[in-house]
Amino acid sequence: MSSGYPPQSPAVAKTEVPLDGECPLLAATFAYWDNILGPRVRHIWAPRGDQSLLLSDGEITFLANHTLNGEILRSAECGAVDVKFFVLAEKGVIIVSLIFDGELKGDKNTCALSIILPQTELSFYLPLHAICVERFQHVIRKGRIWMQKGYNIISVLSSEILPVMELMASMKTHCVQEDIDIKDTVLNDDDIGDSCHEDFLHKAISSHLQTCGCSMVVGSNADKVNKIVRTLCLFLTPSERKCSRLCKAESSFKYETGLFVQGLLKDSTGSFVLPFRQVLYSAYPTTHIDVDINTVKQMPPCHEHSYNQRRYMRSELAALWRAVSEEDIAPDTIIHTDESFTPDLNIFQDVMHKDTLVKLFIDEVFMLKPILSLRSTYVTQFLLLIQRKALTLLKYIEDETQKGKKPFRSLRNLKADLDLTVEGDLSIVMAFAEKLRTGLHSFVFGRPFYTSVQERDVLMSF
Numbered sequence: 196m197s198s199g200y201p202p203q204s205p206a207v208a209k210t211e212v213p214l215d216g217e218c219p220l221l222a223a224t225f226a227y228w229d230n231i232l233g234p235r236v237r238h239i240w241a242p243r244g245d246q247s248l249l250l251s252d253g254e255i256t257f258l259a260n261h262t263l264n265g266e267i268l269r270s271a272e273c274g275a276v277d278v279k280f281f282v283l284a285e286k287g288v289i290i291v292s293l294i295f296d297g298e299l300k301g302d303k304n305t306c307a308l309s310i311i312l313p314q315t316e317l318s319f320y321l322p323l324h325a326i327c328v329e330r331f332q333h334v335i336r337k338g339r340i341w342m343q344k345g346y347n348i349i350s351v352l353s354s355e356i357l358p359v360m361e362l363m364a365s366m367k368t369h370c371v372q373e374d375i376d377i378k379d380t381v382l383n384d385d386d387i388g389d390s391c392h393e394d395f396l397h398k399a400i401s402s403h404l405q406t407c408g409c410s411m412v413v414g415s416n417a418d419k420v421n422k423i424v425r426t427l428c429l430f431l432t433p434s435e436r437k438c439s440r441l442c443k444a445e446s447s448f449k450y451e452t453g454l455f456v457q458g459l460l461k462d463s464t465g466s467f468v469l470p471f472r473q474v475l476y477s478a479y480p481t482t483h484i485d486v487d488i489n490t491v492k493q494m495p496p497c498h499e500h501s502y503n504q505r506r507y508m509r510s511e512l513a514a515l516w517r518a519v520s521e522e523d524i525a526p527d528t529i530i531h532t533d534e535s536f537t538p539d540l541n542i543f544q545d546v547m548h549k550d551t552l553v554k555l556f557i558d559e560v561f562m563l564k565p566i567l568s569l570r571s572t573y574v575t576q577f578l579l580l581i582q583r584k585a586l587t588l589l590k591y592i593e594d595e596t597q598k599g600k601k602p603f604r605s606l607r608n609l610k611a612d613l614d615l616t617v618e619g620d621l622s623i624v625m626a627f628a629e630k631l632r633t634g635l636h637s638f639v640f641g642r643p644f645y646t647s648v649q650e651r652d653v654l655m656s657f
Contacts, residue, residue: 326453414486492543550619585627
């Protein structure tokens with residue numbers, strides 16, 4: 196690209212980010228609207244790498260300023276974050292900007308946190324867009340508190356921008372492909388139990404479906420981990436597969452919030468440190484699968500996960516507000532307790548809900564000859580069956596509640612009418628329906644909030 200855009204004066208502060216591999220992001224920027232000078236770039240984050248692929252500081256500044264043009268009359272609710280997507284074909288780039296209000300030097304300013312990518316990376320970025328936006332929105336919440344207190348927002352933003360750059364670099368090389376060859380999965384075995392124990396495979400797939408298709412697979416052998424990762428990804432949509440990641444044989448990736456399925460290697464001691472905060476901040480509950488010892492654990496269901504997530508977020512923001520100095524709290528590693536909320540660090544529990552859907556699927560799929568197209572077709576038909584059940588469940592609840600106008604009080608009838616009397620079957624179909632209609636779990640299981648143990652008691656009572 197041309198470097199004919201001189202950098203602003205004074206020079207913009209810049210952080211060069213060392214990454215392992217090529218990062219599709221050209222840069223990230225934090226800019227604000229100066230009431231005298233107009234749009235100004237406060238900081239630039241750029242990957243360190245091949246200079247021929249990177250933008251000059253002047254080009255980055257020019258592009259970042261573009262995101263704030265027209266925002267001087269912005270009218271938004273307090274705390275609102277607007278997400279804007281720019282495609283600048285003449286420059287060959289796309290810009291994703293999050294526009295928000297914050298205080299700089301005692302004045303209220305319109306600010307923009309942006310990432311810049313080549314236009315050629317559009318198809319790669321789009322499946323990851325929701326993950327990036329969700330992560331940036333929360334770091335902006337923390338950053339606005341830091342700005343209100345007169346502290347340096349750059350350190351807070353860096354705590355999320357650098358991991359997102361690392362995520363993008365890892366996804367570029369280890370993203371699960373949209374089309375999975377079934378011969379690379381456990382379902383290609385001649386007989387059940389060739390690669391893993393039957394009960395382990397059943398639990399892994401069942402729990403994976405009960406947690407909305409979100410799972411982490413940990414182990415010491417990269418090939419074994421990746422085989423299970425690809426197997427679980429067979430039960431995801433093509434776009435969800437693009438938000439899944441294989442493990443790296445040479446070294447272990449970090450756990451990343453928002454991915455559907457990810458493979459993670461244990462260290463030389465046979466252990467893996469799981470970050471509580473990042474796991475809790477995922478959009479859906481997660482299944483934990485250990486291929487070394489054949490264990491399957493899962494987080495509580497969606498409504499409890501969302502409840503704990505919101506409580507932890509509010510508690511985290513409150514702790515930031517109470518901080519008396521910038522050094523008082525490391526914004527990216529907060530784990531704390533307060534009077535109203537004590538997070539349960541043991542968030543994974545045994546898979547309690549037995550099902551018949553997955554059990555029947557596994558029994559039947561291995562009865563078929565190991566012909567690739569035949570078993571792949573059977574997997575597709577199995578997913579269509581669950582999707583139809585999920586759509587039927589949603590329609591049933593809509594009719595019973597007059598589209599949400601009345602509380603739902605017909606769980607016993609629903610289970611009988613839709614043949615979902617087995618708790619695991621109901622959990623799987625509910626998880627599919629949750630992805631179609633967010634908040635379904637909270638609506639069905641009612642208020643006040645149920646814990647997962649209480650939920651099981653409710654299920655058993657009908």
